[in-house]
Amino acid sequence: VSDITRREFLQRSILLTLGIGLVSCEDENGEADHESPGTLLGSQSPKKVIIIGAGLSGLVAGYELTRAGHDVIVLESRNRVGGRVLTLRSPFSDGHFAEAGAARIPPDHDLTLGYADHFNLKLDPFYPRSNYFVNLSGEDRTFISPGIYINEPPWEGWHIKRKDFVKIRGGTDRLPQAFADYLSEQIHLMSPVELIEQDSTGVIVRVSDGTEYHADRALCTVPLPVLDRIQFAPSLSNEKLDAINGGYNYASSTRVFIQFASRFWENEGLNGWGNTDLPEEIWHPTWDREGPKGLLMSYLSYDRAVEIDQLVDQERVEHVLDRFNSVFPGAHNHAENGVSHSWALQEWSGGAWASPTGEQEEALGSYIGNAEGRVHFAGEHASYYHGWMQGALFSGLRAATEIHEADRSLFL
Secondary structure (H helix, E strand, O other), X not given: OOHHHHHHHHHHHXXXXXXXXXXXXXXXXXXXXXXXXXXXXXXXXXXEEEEEOXXXXXXXXXXXXXXOOOEEEEEOOOOXXXXXXXXXXXXXXXOOOEEOOOOOEOOOOHHHHHHHHHOOOOEEEOOOOXXXXXXXXOOEEEEEOHHHHOOOOOOOOOOOOHHHOEEEOOOOOHHHHHHHHHHXXXXXXXXXXXXXXXXXXXXXXXXXXXXXXXXXXXXXXXXXXXXXXXXXXXXXXXXXXXXXXXXXXXEOEEEEEEEEOOOHHHHHOEEEEEEEOOOEEEEOOOOOOOOOOEXXXXXXXXXHHHHHOOOOHHHHHHHHHHHHHHHOOOHHHHEEEEEEEEOOOOOOOOOOEEOOOHHHHHHHHHHHOOOEOOEEEOOHHXXXXXXXXXXXHHHHHHHHHHHHHOOOOOOO
């Protein structure tokens, strides 16, 4: 049994133990089941719950707790839902869009796929099956047939081939928006939280405009790099404080998008996808949409992202366009506009995904998702699936179950 299979078995067991129903999306007759993949089991006394953060972990927790009869309010610092799920639709034309955050879904991420199915979201292959992929090493370009490229994993040592990844048709942001449409007025945008205070009777959450919310329980899904913006009373555990104060690494990730007037790379039989030896992934987000315009994207992470983040936005675009001219000769002649997105520089993220060292994971990993009194914690950083929507969903459901089953009158 592989490590990932063993891990998934343990996580499924934990979900079932916690009372989360891993519901099949089809019944015996093949008809859609109205239950969700994370339906909370059992009837519990209604609780007032404040959720801090409208990323996927906060949204799925709010969705399932509301469906289970609890009174939920979601507070979000940004002017949008989704967290690190962000589909960019501007400044692109012709209805084109591209993913600045979560994009590809592995076939074994059952919660992500399950909720997509639950909300009737269609899935498409992530990678194309035709035309050549390109690799640039030094000054040498190599064309790679799709039969070879998509039958390899995107990263060395990864267990899933490129051909098995899928994406949400119409944009990944359709998943968080589906949760948000259900929660509707329960979500308060532009409401950054400054204080979470608890005692034996409940929790008080105060936002920057002075508004206070009183609840039985709170769920905090704020990423660790920006969690120090919230004052906790009483203070958090030493382990969480260590993680917040730099003891639990996050990855940097920056994507640079360029719109071209035509898909000139097709003249060489290329599909617009490939790699360079930076290392860098090159995506063509419009490969399965009608032209003539097309988008290309540079996906940089870790040290390469830190380097390009030293440039301002338009300088990043020009820097990548210069390199694209070596990958796709003539790029300069067809470029129309561009934009970039750095997660490390985002005010309410501070990083792209949790990326702890083995030592950090061993020392702090088991503490990050632990509830402290009436305050619970979730997010991809509080799961085994760092950097994936699956991790956000899993941890959100774990925390929702803790809240659902907690005794309203006890200080735990």
